[in-house]
Amino acid sequence: MKIEQTLKNHNITILDTNEIFKCSENDHLLVGMRSLGKKGIPSGCHGGGCGVCKVKIHSDKNNYKTLSMSRAHISKEDEDNGVFLACRVFPLGDIELNVIGKIKRKCINGSKNFVFNY
């Protein structure tokens, strides 16, 4: 009989909002967050391309692994400082992080309704 390997869940703490959610080793942080209905990190393309989910991870480098992500948003220096795109981070242990990415919005002067980002 084949015994299915159980995937470990890890605690992810968003320090900015004090939200904690569990994320499996198989899921990137945004899948873990969204499947539990949490919204602390901005969620966009889930492919490491758009940059809205940028976070600073304070935990040890051994507590996560990453996939390739856009150099337009994450420099080598960012990586050395634990700054990554959350949708390319898979937990291997507990993680504490701060949210850096944000969706910037601005309205045209005198216009109430137009909410495109510029």
Added chain:
Amino acid sequence: MGVMKIGHVNLRVLDMAAARNHYENIIGLIVTDEDEAGNLYFKGWDEWDKYSVILSPSDHAGMDHVAYKVETDADLDTFTKSIEAYGIAVEQLPAGVLIDCGRAIRFQLPSGHTMCLFAEKTFVGKSTGDKNPAPWPLDVKGVGAHWLDHCLLVCPLDPENQINTIADNVNFLSKCLGFRLTEQALVGPDEDIQAVAFLTVTNTPHDIAFVPGPTAGFHHASFFLPNWGDILRSADIMAMNKVKIDVTPTRHGITRGETIYFFDPSGNRNETFAGLGYLATPDMPVITWTEEEVPRGIFYHSGELNPAFTEVYT
């Protein structure tokens, strides 16, 4: 003479194997070539020319260029003159620089996006052939997208500093390349800021479109499906494959298209788009959406903009 249709988009991807699986097995395009630089070429089953999508390995996502096909080789000289007279520099590309294409010209739109024009691309045909063809081939994969339909680009807009590259693009494409404005959104206190624009060179409601953003970028490339049932099936296939869906099936007010938005594995947005909408002939008036109704123009049923849709791009 003139611009005939969209030719291809060249997208940058972070992981070639994941991207290939997405465009080949989920969108259902056919791989037609791979070059030494690692670029992959794809066509829809219902396209005659060799490719409509080029994927290039890169360290960042987004669009490298979009190309349109013109009717005759001489059009390239005519357009070179009109584009240069407009004040935009034109680069002449010898045959083969765009692989499997004849000579081409390359220039930047006022928004900063790179556009190419070419007249010839290697013809490979459809598996259904051009004699007594079957309506569709049996061996299509995934969603089975028919063809690349249009692209939508994010263009810098900053009215306080008199920057509106959406309006600049509309002016340039109408004056120099014969595109026709079909629909627009006019916003701001005086309802005079052209913040969204849809243009055509064919008889479909759009072959290219522009929305505003803080920086130039790529919003989506759209692939054609015939009807609403195909859109539902397409969403099912994406969910089965855990593709990140941005917007589940709905209708646009603008163009009347039926749609799903989703992301490729590098975060470039794609759309599957169904329905002709309407016949966009040169005698139609420009359709205008007011500021209050822009959200309904974009998502007709909810009438609400989803922040990720307007603010996430590559």
